[in-house]
Amino acid sequence: MIVAIDGPAGSGKSAVGRRVAEALGLPFVDSGLLYRAVGARALEAGIDLDDADALTGLAGAIRVEVEGGTVRVDGRDYTARIYRPELSEAASRVARIPGVRRAVVDQLRAMGGGNVVMAGRDIGTVVFPDADHKFYLTASVEERARRRAAQLAARGERPDAGALEVEIEERDRRDSRRAAAPMRAAEDAVVLNTDGLDLEAVVGQVLQRVGTEGARRDRIESRDEPALSEVPPEARRAPGPDPGPRIELYGLMRFLVRLLARVYLAGGLLHVSGLERVPRSGPLVVCANHASTVDPPLVPAFLPRSDSWSMAKAELLVRPGFGAWVLRHYHAFPVVRHTPDRRALRRAAEILRAGGVLVLYPEGTRVRAGGLREAEPGAGFIARTTGAPVLPVALVGTRECFPGGSLLPRRVRVEIRYGPPLRIRERRPDGRRVENQEAADAIMLAIAEQLPPGARGVYADLGSLRERLSGVWEPALGPAAAATGDGG
Numbered sequence: 001m002i003v004a005i006d007g008p009a010g011s012g013k014s015a016v017g018r019r020v021a022e023a024l025g026l027p028f029v030d031s032g033l034l035y036r037a038v039g040a041r042a043l044e045a046g047i048d049l050d051d052a053d054a055l056t057g058l059a060g061a062i063r064v065e066v067e068g069g070t071v072r073v074d075g076r077d078y079t080a081r082i083y084r085p086e087l088s089e090a091a092s093r094v095a096r097i098p099g100v101r102r103a104v105v106d107q108l109r110a111m112g113g114g115n116v117v118m119a120g121r122d123i124g125t126v127v128f129p130d131a132d133h134k135f136y137l138t139a140s141v142e143e144r145a146r147r148r149a150a151q152l153a154a155r156g157e158r159p160d161a162g163a164l165e166v167e168i169e170e171r172d173r174r175d176s177r178r179a180a181a182p183m184r185a186a187e188d189a190v191v192l193n194t195d196g197l198d199l200e201a202v203v204g205q206v207l208q209r210v211g212t213e214g215a216r217r218d219r220i221e222s223r224d225e226p227a228l229s230e231v232p233p234e235a236r237r238a239p240g241p242d243p244g245p246r247i248e249l250y251g252l253m254r255f256l257v258r259l260l261a262r263v264y265l266a267g268g269l270l271h272v273s274g275l276e277r278v279p280r281s282g283p284l285v286v287c288a289n290h291a292s293t294v295d296p297p298l299v300p301a302f303l304p305r306s307d308s309w310s311m312a313k314a315e316l317l318v319r320p321g322f323g324a325w326v327l328r329h330y331h332a333f334p335v336v337r338h339t340p341d342r343r344a345l346r347r348a349a350e351i352l353r354a355g356g357v358l359v360l361y362p363e364g365t366r367v368r369a370g371g372l373r374e375a376e377p378g379a380g381f382i383a384r385t386t387g388a389p390v391l392p393v394a395l396v397g398t399r400e401c402f403p404g405g406s407l408l409p410r411r412v413r414v415e416i417r418y419g420p421p422l423r424i425r426e427r428r429p430d431g432r433r434v435e436n437q438e439a440a441d442a443i444m445l446a447i448a449e450q451l452p453p454g455a456r457g458v459y460a461d462l463g464s465l466r467e468r469l470s471g472v473w474e475p476a477l478g479p480a481a482a483a484t485g486d487g488g
């Protein structure tokens with residue numbers, strides 16, 4: 001298997017690649033080292049960095065070996081200098097020369113031997129255009145400069161953050177504008193924006209897509225990552241049959257909510273449809289419209305997944321008391337609404353990474369009157385960056401059943417309609433980046449499609465929305481959906 005991981009300087013491709021290779025039991029090759037080696041030898045030999053012939057000759061003869069953390073070029077130890085900024089610059093300059101690239105690409109192909117994880121700029125486009133899996137990592141310049149600074153500091157250097165930003169921007173420009181094999185995402189690459197994500201999260205996403213979620217989960221557990229300790233144990237448990245007779249409070253509470261709803265709405269008032277569309281295992285983002293106080297208890301109760309967690313407004317959970325106790329045991333976790341709450345986003349990513357279900361309401365608040373209102377970008381961000389399938393859930397009649405301010409629910413028809421799962425793409429087929437808001441709108445469109453026309457609110461114009469959001473999403477036909485026989 002060949003896994004190509006491309007991306008600009010500081011996008012994390014080598015760190016991610018190394019970990020992915022380790023998890024898959026494959027060798028890892030950092031292709032940048034070869035260009036660095038050519039640059040280093042050229043500087044030593046006093047070769048002009050524009051002298052194509054001399055550099056091409058040099059590249060054809062260079063030998064780079066990596067053993068443990070030691071990098072040897074032509075038999076000599078270069079570990080201490082190979083990552084220094086002046087060699088980054090030299091590497092980027094020699095990498096513009098087609099002859100140098102040809103020589104390096106030949107070497108890289110030979111190193112692969114059909115089984116490798118390789119990081120670089122052109123691995124998915126030029127070196128291994130037929131790679132089994134292709135990823136393209138991105139991140140903002142500021143974030144990448146911060147990572148580079150931390151990396152250099154760990155090697156005992158004292159880098160200047162501002163200078164690093166300038167250097168990275170300059171290198172981005174040169175690497176992406178050169179004529180020979182410019183840095184870019186392959187058309188069939190999965191583009192992952194790693195801003196705000198830690199190494200673990202990115203590695204998890206890559207492995208999930210390569211299809212080793214299970215193996216990965218075992219590894220995380222055995223190392224007992226502190227980040228994962230926040231995820232309740234049920235989220236970490238491998239999906240499957242119930243492990244034993246132990247009664248889970250959450251399971252009991254969900255059962256009671258179902259019972260209550262069925263008794264109260266007896267006589268055919270409660271309808272659940274599309275159950276066959278719910279993936280029974282693996283990560284899933286469940287997104288529902290929100291019009292009534294009964295929605296948050298109802299959605300997880302009827303969802304056939306006990307490994308689910310719901311985002312709840314932090315106000316409900318901060319004050320200790322019976323309410324907060326119930327909510328916590330009902331697997332609610334706090335989100336500070338209308339803000340990019342990093343902690344909540346991290347927790348959401350962890351739940352999904354562990355193969356669990358995240359329940360949220362993209363509108364960000366209970367909508368007391370009228371149809372759907374515009375979604376906040378948060379749900380889009382989560383779906384886009386985790387790549388998890390999204391299950392649209394349309395709630396019909398819950399407001400009429402339990403309008404704000406009323407004491408007792410009314411006996412009216414209530415429906416829970418599951419729509420076909422979708423997946424948010426990182427990029428549209430034409431290469432345009434998918435924005436968080438567009439991703440959130442695509443999710444709302446999928447909900448609106450399941451709602452009666454009068455309840456669609458700002459998402460009523462399905463036709464023009466489908467056109468505007470085409471390419472933002474695709475049907476999720478992952479293994480989980482396929483296992484339930486769902487065709488989308």
Ligand code: DC
Pocket residue numbers: 009010031032033035036088091092095119120121122123171175
């Ligand atoms: O990944 P890195 O920062 O170590 O790479 C150093 C330079 O090498 C980079 O600025 C451009 C060049 N390079 C390339 O052109 N193609 C690759 N596949 C890898 C690196």
